[in-house]
Amino acid sequence: MNPDFWLERWQRGETGWHRDEINRHLCEFWPQLGLPTGTRVLVPLCGKTTDLLWLASRGDRVLGVELSQLAVDAFFAENGLNPTVTQVSGFSRYRVDEIEVLCGDFFDLPAALLDDIGAVYDRAALIALPPDLRLRYAAHLDTLLPARVPHLLITLEYDQALRSGPPFSVHTQEIAQLFGQRYRLSVLAQLDVLDESPGWRQQGLTELVERVYRLDPDMVLA
Template identity: 35%
Template sequence: MDRAYWEEVWREEDLGFHQSQVNRHLQRFWSRLKLAPEARVLVPLCGKSLDMSWLLSEGHDVIGVDFSRKAQEDFLATRQEAVRYSQQKDLYLAYQGALLFVAGDVFHLRQEMLRSVDAVYDRAALVALPPATRQNYAFFLAQCLRPGAQILLVTRQAPEERLSPPFNISAEEVDRLYGTNFRIERLQREERGDGVIEEVYLMKRKTPKAFGRLPGDACEARQASS
């Protein structure tokens, strides 16, 4: 992923992707995952999204990940709780109540963080990745998430393809990226007034058919090669 691009986005505060309200798809469909309140949720490329505050209010432990330390600082400043910081190589970790906000590359997350994840909420990650990186991202999630872990994915298709995020993601691409390792259910297809089509998917990690290496082992190998 282009770290320099995202650092410039936050430095220039070019934050057109930031929503001023909690995402309506999250509020409408989150209950379909049937998670326990204490379930742990990963929010990749989270920015300073209000969606994380909503997930925390539902009782979840939340792991937010973003390249930008400014995103980390801005979000933490909105919450009136003490923060404890630590660093693991190039990852800057901030613990605040039930929140762990990691500033760094999602591909560098430690495997024990991801093995404990029950669900992923992805409104801003897949649509932010260029085509060459999407396959790596989908494979990384498949290898690091335990069987039964779920993903709530929100995608978009604009009338004209963009040269910068958010990118168009078709239903065919979702199936190509995730179909081998996840059961996919499309929950909604909605065309907005501006012509943008938003689709919402619920995906569940399949049990791998091959025996031997566990998903986390492959995750560890992927991190070691990064």
């Protein structure tokens, strides 16, 4: 899966992962992280999610990273925002108030642009990637954020034999393999959401589990 796959999906308007509403798990569980006002939050592969607006409304400083310029332009246009656009480290940087979006390939992101990140919110980044890229994603995050910061991570689990991703099925065991040596993992919620995705049921799925994780750096084993 190369970057053109996602760029073409945005160009064709095939963006079934996008939701107009604020994510319910973000609203419920983000405050539990107990982050100080003004925390800078990394949102990888952010698309045009309005979750960025919710985070900024709380006083967080938001840094989204998105490959598609169509998605970035749509986010600001659809929300009536007029960003300042500059170039930095090969990325187009869009800025308005507490929201900043870097347009470019996440895997090209340099650590110098994330030196004060205090938390990560991942609703649709990890599950957008096939297994080999999930390994690369976790390793790149580790390089970008060596100090470790809290994460709120949302995944899906289903029978991958019945449906090829994306979004991909990512099981708890894999989350532990990717992050467990560096973070303490807590499952905050587990819901069967198949009734909310009738198209997936038509593809033969009998279960679709949405799971919410908190990744905490405060009890990391050496």
